[in-house]
Amino acid sequence: MTQARTLTYAQAxxxxxxxxxxxxxxxxxxxxxxxxxxxxxxxxDPDDPNGQPLVKRFGPERIMDTPISEAAIVGAGVGMALAGLRPVVELRVVDFALCAIDEVVNQAAKNRFMFGGQGRVPLVMRMPIGLWSASAAQHSQSLEAWFAHIPGLTVAAPATPADNYGLLHAALASGDPVVYMEHKELWSRQGEVPAGHAVPLGKAARLHEGQDLLIVAWSRQALVAQEAAQQLAQQGIHAEVLDLRTLWPWDQGAVLEAAARTGRVLVTHEAVQVAGFGAEVAATVAEHTGAKVARLGAPRIPVGYAPALEDESRVGAEKVAAAARALLRR
Known part of the structure; x- marks a missing residue:
């Protein structure tokens, strides 16, 4: 029997x-x-009883502190990757990754294609996304659609400790640059992580079974959708929930199969609804099935610092359940 450990999202x-x-x-x-x-x-270090930093185990030549310059961090990572290393670069929050946008979009993503595959950039760029309580407009963004739009980038967004473990392993094994988006409010979330748990890039996970409609989500919003499905079940509505886990490549097969089976699809995400990745999913479903489609995301406003303002940007389970009921009435 495969052994499992109870770990937080961060420990995984x-x-x-x-x-x-x-x-x-x-x-x-x-x-x-x-x-x-x-x-x-x-x-x-999750194997250290005192939780010592990994630098104590691997040394400062492999766990390296850098100056406060995201452009330098990613630029160095691209160079290391081209030289044959497999670096992980930490951007702290996706909001700060914008300081390195040229290195991400024009250097990491393009190199393999511009030079005929002579160079590869096996680089993992950790960019935590999402609302972070009382952190306001410059620390609470979900910008996954920006990076999914860029050819050459893989984009992953795990929702659970097990998937954070499995997807990070998959990202580290990839030969191409991976934008790896962990949610800022999931770090302390605990869950079972089976030893050697494998999660292939591009494979969705079914979190809830149902036949009345399909709810598609990712990252923390997948857990919100799961909660909404449980609320709907108490009202006699059976929703299927798919967690995409990877936004590029994304599991079109699983989504289209469930869309054709249920006939209704709600795509929900924490990011601003306007031009969010949910539009890509919704358009693909509309093009390939006869399912009725709806989207739900945050309003196009900066995230507020005050709790009441921050809540305006939150897409909670009640909002998801209400959107699902509205879709069923169509």
Whole structure:
């Protein structure tokens, strides 16, 4: 029987990184605050009873603290990857990754194609996304649609500790640049992580079974959708919930099969609804099935600092359940 450990979302990622570093000396990590274990504890050794930072185990040449320059961090990571290493770069929050947008979009994503495959960029860029309580407009964004739009980038967004472990392993094994988006409010969430849990890139997970409609989500919003499905079940409405887990490539087969079976699809995400990745999913469903489609996302406003303002940007389970009921009435 496969052994499992109860780990937090942060510990699960740290375990995957530590295992990869142990197995391959070319894997290393660089970014701000790694020496103290990361802002969220995602670089603390899960095998150490005192939770020591991973630098104590692997040394400062493989867990590297950097100056406060996201452009330099990603630029160095691209260079390391082209030189044969497999770096992980830490951007702390996706909002700060915008300081390195040229390195991500024009250097990491394009190199393999511009030079005929002579160089590869096996680079994992950790960019935590999502609302972060009382962190306001510059620390609470979900910008996954920006990166899914860019050819050459893989985009992953795990929702559970098990998937954070499995997807990070998959990202580290990829030969191409991966934008790896962990949710800022999931770091302390606990869950069972089976030993060697594998999650292939591009494969969705079914979180809830149902035949009345399909709800598609990812990252923390997948858990919100699961909660909404449980509320709907109490009202006699049986919703299927798919967690995409990877936004590029995304599991079109699983979505289209469930869409054709249920006849109604609600796509929900924490990101601003306007031009969000949900539009891509909805359009694909509309083009390939006869299902009725609806989208639900945050309003096009900056996230407020005050709790009442922040709540305006939250897409909670009640809103998802209400949108599902409205879709069923169509």
């Amino acid at each position: 990622a740290a375990l995957a990184l530590a295992e990869a570093m142990q197995a391959n000396e070319r894997v290393l990590a660089l970014g701000e605050d790694l020496g103290r274990g990361g802002v969220f504890g995602q670089y603390r």
